[in-house]
Amino acid sequence: MPDSELALAHHFVDLDQQHDAATLGMWVFLVTEIMFFGGLFAGYALYRSIYPAAFGHGSRLCDVTLGAINTVVLISSSLTMALAVRAAQLGLRARLIAFLAATLLLGSLFLGIKFLEYSHKFHEHLVPGAGFGYSGPNSRQVQLFLCFYFGMTGLHALHMVIGVGVLLVLMVLAWRGHITPLRSNSVEVAGLYWHFVDIVWIFLFPLLYLVDLHK
């Protein structure tokens, strides 16, 4: 069977229509993701405007160095993801697999560093709840800040985990030769998703880590 027939699902008229549907579908999904994170951002904005000092104190508890390293890691992974999409469209299988693997590694590195940060917080008794041990000023509102810290970065990390899973599947597909220039929609929409998750981090990093740094 020729590749163009393999590539076209039964219910589409042609490949263009299928491509339009796939990309529009992912964009629509990303809109829902923006709204999903948006609820948390709205709550953050509200409380930060009510408790600016406590959010400053809370922000100093975050490890700016690790956060900055993670930002670089994630932006680099966006580059490798974009290159992977390009390789898929050009049909360069070896390069596609290599760039997917690089993205996967960088994503995992990000999650590893995030895990490190979480375990520091845990050992320093900075996890909200019964064992919360921060005794500085505004300790209750600092706990509120940390609720946002864990909620927002946790949700982001969950998206990263899903992204890493998607990358694994794509690597297997590419390995078996199922991704060709005509059948590269999956890589393209996964790329959109990956960039979105990166962009969320670009907002999270200053909101959580850099609040008080200018003083």
Next chain:
Amino acid sequence: MSTTLLEPGQEAGRNYLNADYSIRSWLLTTDHKRIAILYLVSITFLFVVGGASAGLMRLNLMTPQGALTSAETYNKLFTMHGLIMIFFFLIPSIPAVLGNFLVPMMIGARDVAFPRLNLLSWYLFIAGSLLAMVSALTGGVDTGWTFYTPYSTTYSNSYVVMMAVGVFIAGFSSILTGMNFIVTIHTMRAPGLTWFRLPLFLWSLYATSAIFILGTPVLAISILLLGLERIFGVGIFDPKLGGDPLLFQHLFWFYSHPAVYVMILPGMGVISEVIPCFARKRIFGYNFVAFSSVAIALIGFLVWGHHMFVSGQSVYAGMVFSFLSFLVAVPSAIKVFNWTATLYKGAITYHTPMLYAFGFLGLFTIGGLTGLFLATLAVDVHVHDTYFVIAHFHYIMVGGAMMAYLGAIHFWWPKISGRLYPDAWARLSAVVIFLGFNLTFFPQFILGYLGMPRRYHAYPPEFQVLHVMSTAGSSILGVGYLIPLVYLLWSLRYGRAAGPNPWGAKGLEWQTPSPPPTENFERTPVVTEEAYAYTGEEASVDA
């Protein structure tokens, strides 16, 4: 009327129903029509559960001290009624059943854009409703369907988390449905089918889908935060940390008010299909009806604060929300006027779908106008959280959305099943439902205005007459809902074959056999005329 026999050749062709009879072929289907049937069966079951809990509530309210249940059980009953009817019946009703069936057919496509996601959405819906059922059966939830904090996070001694997870999961099924409709309508229209030739049902579903994808994620995140707070005992709504429980109400209503439009917009779409067909006239002011759907969806996102007029929201916010709530009435009124103008000098026939459409017109108008009372700040202080509110939104959701849903089922049943139902029984049940509905809910306007608060299991004796009237009405309503269940099932076996277009209706879905073949159309249709190109000269319906 012949009973079992079909005219020769009528069922010769393969269709989506007889293509494969195995259970596996149903459970793993990616055919949008079969998924619609899966949804139809599931939500019918859930409707019975939600209706039964309402029936028990009404029975309890026969006597002032509560005739049947303890106060605690009563709280769980109204919570269950609200949760099931809203999240597991009304929200999926027209979009997931008729939308799934009709969106590809109305645009001349073979399926929705993402058939596998469509099936996934049904499984998510089932998973969510199972959790809700388990939560209800193992102990129930007593927070009311609104899950207000801090009661839901800290004090309620019931199965809140499981129910919340159920609603959370079911929300994703709505998101997938909305995504599918938007992408399908954008990318898969048949040649010649421009945006302004689309049936208005699709405009309304498009607006509904926009609410699904913009609103449902906000509900999801608020429910997630609520669940985390309840599990870990700490969270962002926690007043002990300086958190604001009112934030939960804002996030909740940011979705849940637009959800009201999720329930009514598809119904408005149905009415826009039914009225031109049975008046044999073009819809009056197509563009206005189309854009009013979009306007309702947009403005609907800006009115959520009217649920919090007495919750300690600032008075300026209250004034803005009050103004915007009045504003959203304008596009709704435009629709009602346009439907009425469509009827004017039409060749009207009173078939069952049309009876439901008339019911919708009257009841929706009453529901909408009483909504203006509630949008008025000062009046709302008086009737807030009373039966007036209950009556108002039941006129919208039952009198409006449910009437439209039943009208839609009756309009497209010949297409879905290939059979005609007995029209006399159908008309009778439409009348019974209309009478039962009004007897149930009109007294509640009076009760509320006199001061009967909602969600109370007991009441002062002077309210008893009105409560008994309401309970009596609810039993009539229950009978009215049972009759269609019986004759529609009956028609599957004994109904006359419908033929492709029993109503003489316009629209692509009527140009293919009933039931349609799996691929919907033998060849992709080409559209050369506007929607509702009725001339008034068409043959009348013989059904």
